[in-house]
Amino acid sequence: MRIVSGIQPTGNLHLGNYLGAIRNWVRMQDEWSAQGGECLYFLADLHAISMPHVPAELAANTREMVAALVSCGIDPDRSILFNQAQVPQHAELQWLLNGTARMGWLNRMTQWKDKAGKNREGASVALYTYPVLQAADVLLYQATHVPVGEDQKQHLELARDIAQKFNNDFASEEKPVFTLPDPIIPPEAARIMSLRDGTAKMSKSDPSDMSRINLTDDADAIMAKVKKAKTDPEPLPSEKAGLEGRPEAANLVGIYAAMAGTSAEAVLADFGGKGFGAFKPALGELLVERLAPMAARYRELRADGEALDAILAKGALKARALAVPTLNATYAALGLVRG
Ligand code: TYM
Numbered sequence: 001m002r003i004v005s006g007i008q009p010t011g012n013l014h015l016g017n018y019l020g021a022i023r024n025w026v027r028m029q030d031e032w033s034a035q036g037g038e039c040l041y042f043l044a045d046l047h048a049i050s051m052p053h054v055p056a057e058l059a060a061n062t063r064e065m066v067a068a069l070v071s072c073g074i075d076p077d078r079s080i081l082f083n084q085a086q087v088p089q090h091a092e093l094q095w096l097l098n099g100t101a102r103m104g105w106l107n108r109m110t111q112w113k114d115k116a117g118k119n120r121e122g123a124s125v126a127l128y129t130y131p132v133l134q135a136a137d138v139l140l141y142q143a144t145h146v147p148v149g150e151d152q153k154q155h156l157e158l159a160r161d162i163a164q165k166f167n168n169d170f171a172s173e174e175k176p177v178f179t180l181p182d183p184i185i186p187p188e189a190a191r192i193m194s195l196r197d198g199t200a201k202m203s204k205s206d207p208s209d210m211s212r213i214n215l216t217d218d219a220d221a222i223m224a225k226v227k228k229a230k231t232d233p234e235p236l237p238s239e240k241a242g243l244e245g246r247p248e249a250a251n252l253v254g255i256y257a258a259m260a261g262t263s264a265e266a267v268l269a270d271f272g273g274k275g276f277g278a279f280k281p282a283l284g285e286l287l288v289e290r291l292a293p294m295a296a297r298y299r300e301l302r303a304d305g306e307a308l309d310a311i312l313a314k315g316a317l318k319a320r321a322l323a324v325p326t327l328n329a330t331y332a333a334l335g336l337v338r339g
Pocket of ligand 1: 004005006007008009016017018019020021022044047133134137138146147148149150151152189190191192193201202203
């Protein structure tokens with residue numbers, strides 16, 4: 001039983017990352033490490049260079065993301081926390097898997113289509129082969145479970161397809177090289193949407209900071225963002241079915257439910273019939289109460305760059321040791337001679 005997941009260090013951790021993925025990372029660390037399971041969490045800095053970026057910002061964002069993850073509850077003594085760039089086996093395995101991944105599979109990836117947009121000729125090759133690196137990230141460690149948000153499901157299915165084809169083509173049924181990983185997607189917060197548009201996911205790449213709650217936002221910023229969040233003029237319904245066709249209302253109720261650890265039905269039992277004038281301050285206060293301790297811890301940790309680098313170096317050492325056996329088996333299965 002081994003849990004592996006990653007996040008790109010491209011700016012602040014936001015509520016979508018937290019509720020969609022990181023909270024599950026912490027939960028799994030707490031539950032599984034006590035039973036001898038291993039959790040590997042990494043910063044996908046190699047993925048971050050698939051889009052135009054400023055090198056100095058990537059370095060700063062990488063350290064900030066380590067501080068953010070630790071402040072959310074990732075414990076570097078119980079989980080292996082590292083960045084891809086310090087574990088060269090990720091890039092090595094990606095190359096080996098490029099022989100198995102099919103162009104047609106990559107052409108169907110919705111993230112590739114979204115991010116490349118109309119200018120495919122001008123997109124980087126890294127953006128296109130991004131999902132093969134993601135497959136290498138999890139297959140390298142024989143991951144059994146991968147906690148992610150809904151938007152990463154397709155990439156995980158691709159990782160399974162690559163693993164299956166590789167095993168079929170190059171391994172015996174009794175001794176497969178790769179484990180097929182299962183995605184773990186939270187039921188209540190699989191997809192947190194933008195505060196400005198209930199049909200677009202909350203994302204780091206949205207140019208408007210008002211579209212997302214960052215884990216580093218202070219209380220005033222959180223209250224202001226919730227107050228300005230787009231809504232419709234109707235009061236909240238008392239049944240979940242009444243949220244249909246009301247994406248902004250559904251999103252805010254979903255955030256409240258996920259944050260309070262309850263269901264949308266329970267939130268509507270309390271707020272059904274009430275307008276947003278009553279609901280928004282309650283949501284804002286709940287967010288402030290839950291996020292403030294993390295934000296405070298983050299500010300403390302961020303100040304000590306050396307300590308953050310030491311966490312990554314230590315994590316990378318452990319990750320490399322776990323990665324080597326699978327990488328060796330992959331070279332051998334492909335008939336590559338290595339002396
Ligand atoms: P990234 O950095 O975009 O997001 C990190 C995690 O946050 C989840 N997430 C969301 N969940 C719910 N609602 C949202 N609005 C929202 N926005 C982001 C993502 O699903 C993800 O779980 N390609 C990955 C990083 C990666 C990875 C991996 C993940 C690289 N290799 C291997 C798992 C396994 C990415 O860009 O996530």
